[in-house]
Amino acid sequence: DTEVTQTPKHLVMGMTNKKSLKCEQHMGHRAMYWYKQKAKKPPELMFVYSYEKLSINESVPSRFSPECPNSSLLNLHLHALQPEDSALYLCASSQGTGLNTGELFFGEGSRLTVL
Amino acid sequence: GQQVMQIPQYQHVQEGEDFTTYCNSSTTLSNIQWYKQRPGGHPVFLIQLVKSGEVKKQKRLTFQFGEAKKNSSLHITATQTTDVGTYFCAGINQAGTALIFGKGTTLSVSS
Numbered sequence: 001d002t003e004v005t006q007t008p009k010h011l012v013m014g015m016t017n018k019k020s021l022k023c024e025q026h027m028g029h030r031a032m033y034w035y036k037q038k039a040k041k042p043p044e045l046m047f048v049y050s051y052e053k054l055s056i057n058e059s060v061p062s063r064f065s066p067e068c069p070n071s072s073l074l075n076l077h078l079h080a081l082q083p084e085d086s087a088l089y090l091c092a093s094s095q096g097t098g099l100n101t102g103e104l105f106f107g108e109g110s111r112l113t114v115l
Numbered sequence: 116g117q118q119v120m121q122i123p124q125y126q127h128v129q130e131g132e133d134f135t136t137y138c139n140s141s142t143t144l145s146n147i148q149w150y151k152q153r154p155g156g157h158p159v160f161l162i163q164l165v166k167s168g169e170v171k172k173q174k175r176l177t178f179q180f181g182e183a184k185k186n187s188s189l190h191i192t193a194t195q196t197t198d199v200g201t202y203f204c205a206g207i208n209q210a211g212t213a214l215i216f217g218k219g220t221t222l223s224v225s226s
Contacts, residue, residue, distance in 0.1 A: 027192070033213070040221075041218070041219075042203055042216035042217060042218050042219050043158060043203075043216050044216075045213050045214070047217065048212065048213050054210060056212055056213055059185040071175065090157060090158070097212075098207070098211050098212055099145050099146075099207055099211045101207060101213070101214055103163065104148075104150075104158070104160060104205075104214060105160070106157040106158050106159070107157065108156070108157050109157050
């Protein structure tokens with residue numbers, strides 16, 4: 001199994017809603033990532049979890065709250081988002097970490113629209 | 116801070132023509148990776164280059180890593196319509212903690 005599975009594929013939410021994006025991998029990877037991608041832009045790193053611990057938070061607003069319940073799961077909790085937060089949210093995993101990161105395996109993404 | 120730049124931003128070619136995208140870093144990279152993202156899709160890993168001056172080939176794709184490990188290129192010979200998409204280079208950030216993507220080159224191919 002070489003897949004990273006993300007749910008939901010599409011999400012529309014209001015600015016007062018609370019929702020969560022979910023990501024799962026069963027490759028035994030030690031690092032998991034959240035990236036945000038706006039149209040015609042590169043993926044922008046948000047969070048890195050290494051061995052289930054948050055190792056990087058790229059100055060992401062607190063309305064985005066990551067959670068790593070176990071080594072296979074990664075969640076992104078969303079609350080009080082703004083319309084400019086509308087984007088494709090990509091989850092990824094890798095066997096290695098840091099300088100030995102190696103290949104990133106991306107999920108298909110969750111396309112979020114904030115009204 | 117560290118920057119990974121790519122040129123050109125967009126490239127349109129006729130099917131059968133060659134295509135090259137260039138990636139430059141402001142700092143020395145421990146390694147560089149290349150990804151392809153089809154329209155409406157997600158990034159898919161193509162290759163990783165580690166050694167100074169390394170050249171790797173995958174069918175019609177040729178990847179190079181510069182001698183100073185600060186630049187890289189991807190060359191596609193005789194493009195096909197299936198090559199359409201955005202090609203990103205990516206390098207580990209200065210802290211050595213995560214992969215940072217270049218801005219990408221979007222390739223369109225007309226038959």
